[in-house]
Amino acid sequence: METFETDILIVGAGGAGLRAAIAAAEADPAARIALVSKVLPMRSHTVAAEGGSAGVIQSHDSLDAHFNDTVHGGDWLCDQDVVEFFVSRCTPELIQLEHWGCPWSRKPDGQINVRAFGGMKIERTWFAADRSGFHILHTLFQTSTKYPQIRRFDEAFCLDLIVDGGRAQGATVMSPATGAFSAIFARAVILATGGAGRVFRQNTNGGIVTGDGMAMAYRHGVPLRDMEFVQYHPTCMPGSGVLFSEACRGEGGYLVNKDGYRYLQDYGLGPATTEPRNKAMELGPRDRLSQAFWQEDRKGRTVTTPQGESAVYLDLRHLGLAKLKERLPLIRGLAMEFMGLDPAEALIPVRPAVHYTMGGIVTDIHTATPLAGLFAAGECSSVGIHGANRLGSNSLGELTVFGRVAGEQAVKFAKDAPAVDAGRLVDQAKASAAKALALRDQKGGGERHSVLRKEMAATMEKGCGIYRLGTEMQETCDKLAELKQRLGQVTLDDRSDIWNTDWIAALELDYQLDVAEAMAQSALARKESRGAHQRLDGFEKRDDENFLAHSLAHYRAGAAPDITYGPVTITKSKPGARAYGALGEQLEQAKKDGTHA
Amino acid sequence: MPDPAKKTIELRILRYQPGVDAAPSFGTFEVAGAENMSVLEALQTIKDTLDGSLSFRWSCRMAVCGSCGMMINGEPKLACSTFLRDLPPGPVTVEPLNNFPIERDLVISVGGFVKKIESIYPYIMPKEPKTVEQGPYRQTPAQLAAYESFSDCINCMLCYAACPQFGENPDFIGPGAMALLQRYNGDSRDAGRQKRLDTIHGENGVWSCTAVGICSEVCPKSVDPANAVNQNKTNSAFDFFLRFLRKE
């Protein structure tokens, strides 16, 4: 087995991984950095983010306002010290991206332009048309080529971490192009492997978003935190789940039901004004909008699409062709190419789909996990800023803010870390390789992993969807346990070495099942409704007394995870009512009056 | 719900497994109920239900990650945004991208392309360095428009599959990488123009291009790489004669 030695190993070259690599290279030019990604870096799913990234820049805006929107949006399950740090670092990071060339959209005078986003009181979302993530990712990737000390392992699939003496010391990787294994030893490891939305049926995520890093850390005893909070995005393409960015609504789009009625006004988000108003109607938070869809569907006020999915309509017609072309070109292209309709003239059928995993590998404010030498950043991590519901455009900011922290912290850790004993640890890598090969070559019972994957996705949608029931969640948990058993019965069609994507899909499924189980078990254990976790079986209310706490799923081999709870850090925002629309404004006014009086 | 009276579509897919096959050959698959599928979805259906060994790259399914380029009925296309309903009736032919070595089935070698991207200094070399505290640079919408289309390249390499000169000379820097070069050379914040230009004066640089122009026609993102290459042919030509006047 080929072995490599490096100071810092970063698994994942999306927004978070690339930002970490650059930060590490700048923090210590002498540090050797290995950057591993299972796809070419620019294919990472950050590429798909459309809407933009939040950062306070307008003079009438403030860090406090961004803080409040975030905590409020997260239904007070955010760690407020982390949020405070986060909002203060967003704008500098966005400026840094600007200096690196990110083509942010501009005002006529050449200043940065910002747009409105769901749940944000003031416009503060920086955007590059509706290809914000694409431009951020390409800017970071291209900038990273400037640093010779960053050694990339493109198209290298990470199988497992190498952990010894309570410290992460590298990872085992497999090259899909050759089937060859190698061990990369490092003094510090950063996981930046992205989310896990693919465990659900309809989702906005790319095929690679399979929670690999979460599962790797989890199996080495690092808890997964707040996994029950999975965000549904309200406006997705029925069937495939491809996203129509929140920017559609930020630019003034309407959501209407089959009767052409702007139904959100019936769900505490009104009144329905013609012009978009922040934190109201279509600019409410994603959890509320997705829940409203569910209710409309129950009331029979949705349409059925040719894919057999129910849907409401996104109406962009009143924005006009010119604005659509300037601000939402990708959206218009998607509608025209994928659905054969022009949003300038026709309504777009949309429905909610799984979009984002709020939870992930637990870290502290410095992105350090409980496992020494292991750091995590980006969607795979739970650093504590999203709480029970992430606000749109807070995630791209997270990548740069905490990607950078991870890079700097890893450098610091690596400086003091003792050298890796590669000779001894190579056996661990060999064991990981053997395990992966065993899955490829197992005789099995003729079961197809694609069947298992579909069953997993269906049961997750049923049990852990927009609204949840104890009985259904239990069924999902049972089903997942069954699927984990059946994984041993899988027989692969392909046992070759070179570009064996059959094998890679099976390895990913193995990760996904663990992550799905952590989600379902955490959901079952949370007996309240908060943010994206909404129950209909007697736990419809938020219960701060018992559940103002982070869930922690602890891996147990061959058994369901242990769920425990950890404290939420509350500094300046005491849990309050989470209201939007006119009611939200009233409450805010009352609060202001209260403090002024 | 799948339509009971569903139509079956035949896909002819070029297969190649190194070490087993001496040369690629076509395999045929029938996919039921495929008329509303993209070519990618049809391939996924084949992989999931008929033959798990079929290999191809994909991820985003929304025409933005650039993974799924392949020849569909002889034309370079993104499989995820090419719909079977839009293709002429009859069997659909799917092959790996032209002009690239085939690693396996529809998977081609991408390393050469990545090297080319890296070779042209694809990052801002600031005209006037600024610290983050000093805030963003100003860039008017007109200055943005000067390079914006070139920054939209998704690195899908369809243009390389279409360009016959790249077919003749695999070392030709090619349209996609030139689009990236022009993306930075056209940026009002950048001062690296000369340095980048100096990487493409050779026969493997812009001078392999004969202005066929088809690269721009197949580009799924309207990047117009032909413009990037040919505009720099002009730049390189002037530099050839004017370099002696240049003060370093």
Added chain:
Amino acid sequence: MTGPARDNRSISPIFWLLFGAGGMLSALFGPGLILITGFFAPLGVGLPENFLSYDHALAFAQNPVGKLAVLVVVALFFWHGAERLFLTLKDMKAGPSLLLKLCTYGVAAVVTAAVIALLLAIGF
């Protein structure tokens, strides 16, 4: 990453600029010239009898401006054709590069020299 794999500066710009100049000149004035020398003059349409007379033609070729015009038009048109023919023959893999160059650029160079020689021979 290491620096770009730079190959030697190509001398193509010389031929390319001549090609471009010829292409532009012919695009702007080619149709007009063909109309005049190919149709109007020989058919005497719109032009006086003596337009194609030996004396008139000689006077034109002896005039420095006329000389220059003839040189520029004939030479650049040849260089334009030479470049395009060379590239197409190369596409067709019609022969070794050196041979193709001789047959194209070589011809254009000979013609250019001949035009200069003839113009000098005609005198001022």
Added chain:
Amino acid sequence: MNESRPYRRPAPKDWWAKAPYRAYTVREMSGLAVAGYGAVLFAGLYSLSQGPESWAAYVRFLQSPVSLLLHAALLAAVLYHVKTWFQILPKTMPKLILGRAPVAQRTITRVATIFAGACSLALVLITLGVAR
């Protein structure tokens, strides 16, 4: 075992004769017409240098139906050259930004083609005028 052996498909030798590259090959060949017309002029120059008889023979050739046909063919090919030349023109120059957006390449092509027509027309008119 663990080695990838990429397969290089041989590129067809006659791609230039096939769609969609055929149009490009035809376009390139239109450059031959330009040189061909240059050859006609060169012949004239040569005849002129050889004295009045030789020149008269050249003029007789120009007046022959063969020459008229030849010139008609050259004119057609050169017109095709004009059309395609200005189609490539916007590819060889930086984007023209007017206001906030680049000028459409079609517009550049159209304007340049009209300008070229005007140039040729002016040449003809001036020649006719001066000669008179």
